[in-house]
Amino acid sequence: MRTRPLKVALLGCGVVGSEVARIMTTHADDLAARIGAPVELAGVAVRRPGKVREGIDPSLVTTDATALVKRGDIDVVVEVIGGIEPARTLITTAFEHGASVVSANKALLAQDGAALHAAAERNGKDLYYEAAVAGAIPLIRPLRESLAGDKVNRVLGIVNGTTNFILDKMDSTGAGYQEALDEATALGYAEADPTADVEGFDAAAKAAILAGIAFHTRVRLDDVYREGMTEVTAADFRSAREMGCTIKLLAICERSKDGASVTARVHPAMIPLTHPLASVRGAYNAVFVESDAAGQLMFYGPGAGGSPTASAVLGDLVAVCRNRRGGATGPGESAYADLTVSPMGEVVTRYHISLDVADKPGVLAQVATVFAEHGVSIDTVRQQGKDGEASLVVVTHRASDASLSGTVEALRKLDTVRGVASIMRVEGE
Incomplete structure (x- = not known):
């Protein structure tokens, strides 16, 4: 029959x-x-x-x-x-x-x-x-089915090929953002209007989906903190290399240590060259999953096309x-955990802050005092000065995003701080 x-x-x-x-x-x-x-x-x-x-x-x-x-x-x-x-x-x-x-x-x-x-x-x-x-990367089904008996704690990934191509080109050739974007457009990796990619909208949608599945909690697009990569500069890459890092646009979904809440965010970040995601080149995608029983898993391959x-x-x-x-159906939505989705201010990580400051005695002490007043501990400081101007690069220990934001706001008010050149989170350590 x-x-x-x-x-x-x-x-x-x-x-x-x-x-x-x-x-x-x-x-x-x-x-x-x-x-x-x-x-x-x-x-x-x-x-x-x-x-x-x-x-x-x-x-x-x-x-x-x-x-x-x-x-x-x-x-x-x-x-x-x-x-x-x-x-x-x-x-x-x-x-x-x-x-x-x-x-x-x-x-x-x-x-x-x-x-x-x-x-x-x-x-x-x-x-x-x-x-x-x-x-093409098998990711939804492993999270939804293969890891259904495990507890996923973190999903960290490069989920947009256009942005990874641009950042990889900036890293490997020293090109500026616009030059790298123009090449991505010419090769067909970037749309005529690349906003959805370079401003992180595309990655944020994917982060919402991944977080919802990984943590059995409804996470909507509005719950995802989003920051684009258009402000990343060649100077940021030079600083990253001095730290033994590179820069990637990351989607990061995390369960809190007490297991009561989750966060989802998309933004550029420095990651150590020793981390598996640092070696993801061109327009490829990769997602790093950390769970209780399985440990660390990485999914890699072409992410579009x-x-x-x-x-x-x-x-x-x-x-x-x-x-x-x-006559059956597969797994549907699993949102039984119904965990709280915490705001970005509660995220805890390290930071790389580059300041343009006056080149005169006492500036470093003033800056250090501001960090201390906001409960942000400094790990390392680098200072370079010339002709009355100087750059000050501060790398912090782990601190909440809210504490760092308060620190930066206070720094901008100092007469000796000409400007905050860049703020970059440091992940994957």
Whole structure:
């Protein structure tokens, strides 16, 4: 008896969507063998129907995405259009009309993941989204399933290839930020408008998703502290090298020592050259996970692009189709811990502060007094002076972000401090 094909609706046919369609076609026999039934592309929703799409039957193409997800014979909807709307409405409509969903939509999941999970559960359907974070790197499923019996304490990672390419270029060649960005744009690593990447919005959405899964707590995009990397300079890299460090834009999700709260943040940071993340070059991504039983784990690979992202989508598609055949669903949202999401001010780490100061006696003592008054202990100080001006570089011991902010505010008020050139957190030690 011939097994009924599982029908797939594809929402979006851009770089990722077209690659998903190609792999479904070229690997059809292998996918059928792995799932136990054929998978059939039943419709493709696009905005520009007249565009030639190689390998896709034109009769499958439609501009009416709503009608496609409402058909009732669709088993799985693959959403790769991105953005909040119409993706949110289309996904919930798909659940209501009997389809499970595979999505790569990090922004939507970071903002409305709880509501989407609730809609999936209410309708007895799957919501999978491995491709939403770190492209081809298996990360969501290991956190959600492989480490389900463990206690994850920290997730530290490079989750945006564009920013890693830029920072790596600045580090390896001495280029300035704009020069490195121009090269990233020319090579296709950066969008014409790179704001989402370089200002940390993309990484913040991924951090929210990772924190929610890792700590079994709902973490929304608004809970994530975000700081971009556009102010990082060649001078910052020189200072980092003097400390045996490099600079990366990091997504950091942590459980507090008492286990009662979590934090999620994205910002540039100095990390020691001995840390595994320091060696991640070019547009690659890597995520470092620390847990009680498993210890330290690192996941590394291409974090974006048509083929890598499509690989993650197809992996989810196979899993969802298997569940569909077996009449089951996979793991849904796990938010039982309901931990408090603490503000950035409670984060404790080390800091590298560069000050422009007057080159005269007593300046160092004044600066040291300000640090002491705010409870921030100084580890090392470097001072260079010339022609009445000087630079003062202070590296602190661990202190709260609120204490450091108060220190910097007070430093700016000193007559001998011309300006605060840079503030960089030091992580990974």
